[in-house]
Amino acid sequence: MELFSEIHAEEGLSLFDSTITLTMKELYELEPEHLFSEAETLARPGSHDAVVVGFTEWSVDHARRISFGWDWRYEAQRGLMIGRWKSLRTNTRITDEDGNPVCDRLTWLSVASVMGKVHWSAIVAHTLGLRGLRH
Numbered sequence: 001m002e003l004f005s006e007i008h009a010e011e012g013l014s015l016f017d018s019t020i021t022l023t024m025k026e027l028y029e030l031e032p033e034h035l036f037s038e039a040e041t042l043a044r045p046g047s048h049d050a051v052v053v054g055f056t057e058w059s060v061d062h063a064r065r066i067s068f069g070w071d072w073r074y075e076a077q078r079g080l081m082i083g084r085w086k087s088l089r090t091n092t093r094i095t096d097e098d099g100n101p102v103c104d105r106l107t108w109l110s111v112a113s114v115m116g117k118v119h120w121s122a123i124v125a126h127t128l129g130l131r132g133l134r135h
Contacts, residue, residue, distance in 0.1 A: 020064055021093045024102065027110055031117075032058040032068060037124045050076040055087075056124050058115070067091050068111060072124065079134035081121035085112050 022030075037056040052074040060066040071087040074080070085108035094107045102110075125133040 018091055019093045020062065020066055020091055021095055022066075023095055023097055023099075024110060025097065027092070027094055027114060030060045030062075030066065030114055032060050032066075032115065032120075033118075034120070034123050034127065035059050035067075037127050039128050039130075052076070052128075052130060054124075054128070056120065058118075058120070068115070070111075072121075074125070074130055074133075076130070076132060079132045081125055081130075081133055083112055083115065083120070085109070 035057040037054060039052050039054040041051065041053045053071065054074075055069060055071045057067065057069040059068070067090060069089040071084040073082045073084060075082070086104075088108055088111055090111070094102050094110060096102055122133060124130075
């Protein structure tokens with residue numbers, strides 16, 4: 001791979017960058033669609049204090065497909081689905097309007113906001129048959 005990089009660098013070519021750069025404005029205009037969710041820890045039948053953890057994957061048709069995935073935690077007793085946004089996996093780089101990359105924390109919060117618009121937690125809960133989610 002190193003030789004490949006050196007040869008192409010000499011020719012003025014760069015390796016393919018799979019990262020898609022979006023401004024904050026472009027991010028907020030997206031309408032992600034649910035692809036897949038899976039529970040990794042299943043609640044025991046009849047248990048009121050069960051905790052279920054899992055992950056979910058979402059995408060957006062764009063010039064190139066945009067993807068978002070993250071881990072979540074569902075607390076049955078409280079009826080709460082909590083996104084673990086620090087686990088965010090994406091092929092995007094979010095920038096401000098001047099083209100400067102934003103920090104990880106702002107990326108997590110912004111993606112959480114976009115996903116809130118599409119009611120990600122209700123869709124995941126419904127898909128996996130998790131009952132009692134409070135909205």
